[in-house]
Amino acid sequence: MTGAERPPGPLLLGVRHHGPGSARAVRAALDAARPRAVLIEGPPEADALLPLAADERMRPPIALLAHVVDDPGQAAFWPMAAFSPEWVALRWALEHGAEVRFVDLPAAHSLAMTRDEARAADTGTARAGAGTEDGTGDPATRAPVDPIGVLAATAGYDDPERWWEDAVEHRTEGREAADARAPFTVLAEAMGALREAYGDGGHPRDAVREAHMRIQLRKAVKEFGEDVAVVCGAWHVPALAARTTLTADRALLRGLPKARAELTWVPWSHRRLARRSGYGAGVDAPGWYGHLFEAPDRPVERWMTKVAGLLRDEDRFVSSAHVIEAVRLAATLAALRGRPLAGLSETTDAVRAVMCDGSDIPLALVQDRLVVGETLGEVPDDAPVVPLQRDLTRRQRALRLKPEAPERELELDLRKDNDAARSRLLHRLRVLGVGWGEPTAGRASTGTFRESWRLRWEPELYVQVAEAGTWGTTVLSAATARAESLAASATALAEITELAEQCLLAGLPDALPGVMRALADRAALDADVGRLAEALPALARTLRYGDVRSTDTAALGEVAAGLAERICVGLPPACTGLDAEGADTMRGRVDGVHTAIGLLSGTAPLPASAHAEAAAGGLRERWTAVLHRLAARDTVAGVVRGRATRLLLDEGRLPEDDAARLMGLALSPGTPPADAAAWIEGFVGGAAGGGMLLVHDERLLGLIDAWLTGVPADLFDDVLPLLRRTFSAYEPGVRRTLGELVRRGPSASGPGGAAGAGATVPGFGPGLDTARADAAEEVLLLLLGARAGAHTGSTGTHTDRTGTHTDRTDTGTHTDTGTEEPLGATA
Incomplete structure (x- = not known):
């Protein structure tokens, strides 16, 4: 062991953090020694928080959180579980009336050192390359020693965790009671041998930490005599037992950087104690260790x-x-x-x-x-927190929205006051950058009154809340201030439109005027059609929320309509001369603009006037004209032309004959195979129902089949990846049906037998098989819950109680009579 041994006196209890065997041994040693003072490895600024640990409402796992006052994002944690030796020692001291103190390096220094190290790494001024392969050299650059790994290898174990379990964690109370100091004496000797072999091969900061702990140990001995116990990491025990001078230790601490820090207790979780979470002192199985301890x-x-x-x-x-x-x-x-x-x-x-x-x-x-x-700890309400955290906690309780470690799904009905308030809170936290909830795709609904969230409370969120506390003391004021700041600093139009949507979702009326001014200014100056197209969808979505959230969205209608007009003018030229990547990006923009214009002209609340309604209808017609131009212009990328054709067909703005004609032109022998494959990708790829369109439209499937079989062998490999991406997105049942149709070959039901003119595609007949349709109708009515009435065939009528309609696929009329129950009447 380096240096001279201290005479027997202070009880040095070297432990492994979060080890149940170490925790039991510490408790046994303290019960035997009954020290007057207990010193624990931890930041001394937390001494004022120690009385809270005696509160029965404090339930581990918990952690000390320290953050820099003027930079809350610069933070550090000191976690403790029920089976952590530090927590056991802390509780023992409070229960037995002993003095208890933290003696590690102050958080003011450690946080400042971490900040300076990060800055040095960012600027490239950090020292590098001074170490050598054998582990000697500059301690700031060589890898820290893993003492448990070295001891396990020495004992012949290939797994350090298994060795530690056998040597320490599986110790019984009876073995410990025989000599309470024995396990700590053995462990101290082992660590002394390791430090002799490897030097001070721990973390580069260990030297100053150990110097500060020695100074605090001297103070405690002077005050309480040698009736003092120290609970620290086993690696530090030889350094604390070594003889050094007070002057030398103070010299190590001289000139350390310092920052103003605040500390508090926060709940922690077993999941964050696990090593796989990135926590350096973590264990592989905190749940298992907790069980062994309890x-x-x-x-x-x-x-x-x-x-x-x-x-x-x-x-x-x-x-x-x-x-x-x-x-x-x-x-x-x-x-x-x-x-x-x-x-x-x-x-x-x-x-x-x-x-x-x-x-x-x-x-x-x-x-x-x-x-x-999945255990999440609890902290008393009177623990010091930033004002924003206090307001958040109050709102969580009022809304019955408890923070929990396990991930859970939350379905909200925005027509209910409590659910609407929950939604606003979660959206405000997202504006603040506090990622407690993440929106997800919920159950299908055509309305805008449902929201689905995935919630999981992680301990790091306390740091995010502290960081967000610089914007205000309440969730509402902080979210408003940050939204205004984001609007002022946004450089892209899409960012501002998304921010406007967030302001409406979060209920931030005071921030919306500033966001709208920034939106109008940026929209007036931005001439890039691509950016305008990216911005419009979010803006159009916000117009849906006026009825559900009782927010005024009329001002957004004028801005959205203006953007849509400019997009209609500039989009066709912007779709020409694109490479493959640019064309794929533009296809996504076309999809977004199409959906947005549908909202603006169909359901979005534009200013309620006859002029606005006329403008909405005119906007839809203008967009239809743009799609026609894109579908017919040869200079437009194939994937965009195919997508425009499909959108027109789905909207009923393009007859099926014209769609087949455009496909025939796109797949003609004079078109390069790669361009033709791109057209197919735009027409039937990545869109809902693309595969079913081919299943039910004999001409389109026949055109694609004829083109595909005619691709030259030397070019087939070039178009195969795109085609595979297109068709692999279909549902397995759709792919199987298409394969069966192609495999089946020409239908013999058309005129002329197998080669009849009516059989234009393999597997299809010349027209509707009314007999087969009539056979399936009764089953469909049964599945839909409708009572079958009188049915006279494809040229007759069908009566039931669900309403009146005409089937356009029959040659006759198909009529339902009766009354229809209003939708939602029983809701």
Whole structure:
């Protein structure tokens, strides 16, 4: 061990952070020693928060959060779980009336050092290359030593976690009671040997941290004598036991950068304690470690019972016999592997074999829910927080919207006051950059009164809330201020239109005027048709929210109509001379503009006047004319021409004969195969119902089939990737039907037999088979819940109670009589 040993006195308890075995050993050592003061590795600014740990409302996992006052995004956490040795020591000291203090480097220094290191890395001034391959050289550049990994390898283990479980975590209370200091003495000797071999091979900041801890230890010894216990990472124990001078330690701390920091307690979660979350001191299985710490006896049996309960809740058949066999198998595996007790690997293998039938799918559920766990801690309301967090917490409670660690789906009906308020809160948090909720595609609905959200509260959100607190003290005022700032700094028109939509969704009426001014200014100056086309859809969507959210959207109508007019003028020239990537981008813009103009001219609340209604109708006609120009112009990229043709056909603005004529021109022998494939991609690719259109339109399928079979062999490889992308997007059933139609060959039902003129495409007859249609009609009526009435065939009438309509596919009339129940009458 480097340096001279301290004489027996202060109790140095070297631990592994978040280790249940270490936590039990710390509790046993403190019970035996009964120190007057307990010093814990942690930021000393948090000493004022220690009394809150005695509050029964404080439920781990929790964490100390420190952030720079003038830059809340610069933050750090010190997590503690129920099985963390630091938490056990803290609670022991509070329960036994001992003095308790944090003695690590102050957060004011550590946060400032982290900030300066990040700036140095960004500017390229960080030192690099001073280390050597054997681990010597500049400690700031060589990789830190993994002490547990080295000790495990020395003991002949290939898995450090398995060694730590066998050596520490599986220790029983009886073995610990024999000599409470024994495990810490052994661990301190091992760490001393490692530090002799590797030097101070930990983190580059360890030297100053250990100097500060030695200074605080000297103060405590001077005040309480040697009746002091220190709980810290095992790696630091040799440094704290070494003899150094106060002058030397102060010299290490001289000149450290400093920042003004604030600290508080925040809830933490088992998921964020896991190493896979990126937490450097994390463990692989916090849920499993929590179970080992809490189980009074028979931990394996109790664990298997938990697993069985989880699988039963998921409707899997698991009986008590499964639990018994799984326990026996885990014990057998432990004996075969030479382990003192079945560990996580043995219990996992037993669960997979006995309860999951060898499948990793249900095992993944056990891993996520139990091995890692979804526990979220709780902090008392009187813990210090930024004003914005306090307002957010108050609103969460008022709206019964509890922050939870497990991910969950939330369906909102905006016609209900509470759901509308929830929606506004979630949208305001998104404006502030607090990602608690993410909008998702919910169940199908043609209305705008439904919203679906995916919610998950992560501990890092407390940092985001603290950072957002610079904009205001309440969620409403902060979101308003940030929206105004975003509008002033936005450089793209699409950004401002999306911001206007967010302001309406979030209910920020005070921010909307500023956003509208920025929108009008940017729209007047922006002449790029592509950017105008990207901006229009979001603007048009906002016009739908006036009725549901009681917001005034009339001012947006004029701006949206003006943008649409400019797009109609400039889009055709912008669609010429495009490469493949630009053409694909333009197709997406055409889709967005088409949807937006449909909203503006059909359902969007433009200014309520006859002039506005006439303008809306004229806008739709102008857009139809633009689509006709795009579909017919040869200089327009094929994918855009095909898409324009399809949009016109779907809207009923293009006769089917004209659509077939345009397809025939696009697929003519004189058209390069790549251009023809692009036209097909635009016409039937990426659009809802594209495959079914080919299934039911014999001419279009025949044209594509004839063109595809005529592509020269040397060019087929060039068009294959595009065609494969087009048809692979179809539903499996649609692809199968198309394949069967092509495989079946020419239909023999047309005039002239197999080669009849009426059979224009393989597998299709010359027209509608009315007999087969009549046979299916009764089944369809049954599925739709309609009562079948009198039916006289394809040239007769059909009567039921659902209403009156005429079927345009029949040669006669098809009439329903009766009354129709108003939609939503029973809602």
